[in-house]
Amino acid sequence: MTDFDTAPDIAHVRSSLTQIKPTPGTVAFRVFNTIFLTLLSLVTIYPFVNLVAKAFSSDGEIAAGHVNLWPRGFTTTTFHFVLTDPMFWLNYRNTLVYTVLGTVIAMAITTTFAYAISRPNLRGRGFFVGIAVFTMFFGGGLIPNYILVTQWLHMRNTIWAIVLPGALSVFNLLVMKSFFENFPTELEEAASLDGLSTYGVFFRVVMPLSKAVLATMTLFYAVGAWNSWFGAFLYLDDKTKFPVMMYLRNLIAGATGSVDIAGNANDAVQIGQNIQSVTMLLTVLPIVCVYPFVQKYFVSGVMLGSVKG
Structure with a gap:
């Protein structure tokens, strides 16, 4: 008799499990959990729906x-x-450049640093x-950081003043360090025996098998x-x-008035109240569209890097 003959019928086991009657406590927990999560979802979604409604509503309403x-x-x-408004699109393009370049630099620094300090023989x-x-x-404080960036590093009014000061998040670094510490050493040893150098092991073995935590950290840096x-x-x-967030900030703070964008006083009255909603909606949409593509990696990436096995 083979192992296949003695193995239980999986379909039969599953059907038996589905026929088990849940206890009253289990039913109560499921009902409470469903109601609680539904209410939490509604509270979370309401501000965004209200923002969309205001973006298409008149100032008077x-x-x-x-x-x-x-x-x-x-x-x-x-x-x-x-x-x-040409300035809106110019600032929008700047944000795309800052986000892409800043995320690439941050991920390069974080991954290499985290992998290095995760090695016990370092x-x-x-x-x-x-x-x-x-x-x-x-931390050094706001004024020392300002002096460092502007006077010592001479990065004022350059792209590097935006992408370099926040290029490393210690929280993300520690999460990735923990993930790399749990990485199977057998794979790295096998790759080394095949002739791969340390860089070869990192780029050809470790990185391809770390998609979950890499996607999660990329999302964190990109949103920030x-x-x-x-x-x-x-x-x-x-x-x-x-x-573009400075464009939005200036609108909210009144640094850029609606009259500067509108052509006449009547249009200015129309734009006065809901221009903030429109601009916030246009600025938040791209980053919201990114979430569905990395959602499957989000929870697993954080858990893999935050719990040491």
Whole structure:
């Protein structure tokens, strides 16, 4: 008799499990869990739906507080003025460049640093880990950082002032370090026996098998770079180099009035209240569209790198 003859029928086992009657406690937990998660989802989604509704509503309806989940006084006038504003598209392009370049640099530094300090045979490993952890609790402060970037490094009004100061997140570094520590050493030893160098093992073996944590860290860095505006506020004076979040910040702060975008006073009144909603909607859509492509890696990537087995 073969092992296949003695193996249980999987389909029969599954059907038997489905026929087990859940206990009252299990039913109550499922009902409570469903209601709780539904309410939590609605609370999370409502601000975004309200933002979309305001983007297509008239200024008067928004000011009167009549807009909740559905547009009132439907209009696309504001979209027309924002989308035809050359500065908006210039800042949008800058944000794309800053996000892509900043994420590439950050991932290159984080992956190589994390892999190096994850090796137990690295000399001075504790020293390098200590330096990284030290920066999580102690920083030079805003003024010293400003002097360092502008006077010592001479990066004021350059792209490097945006992408380099935040190129390494210690949290992401520690997550990736933990992930690499749990990586099967047998694979690395086998690759070394096949003649691969340390760099060959890292790029041809470790990196292809680390897609989950790499996708998660890429998402973290990309979202942070896309939403960043304070660095541009500090280090950039040229409006043509601003990211789109600075464009949005200036609208909210009143630095760029609606009259500057609108052609006349009537259009200015129309744009005054909902221009912020339109701009926020246009700036948040691209990064929201990225989530479905990395969602399957998100939870597994964080868990693989945060729990040491």
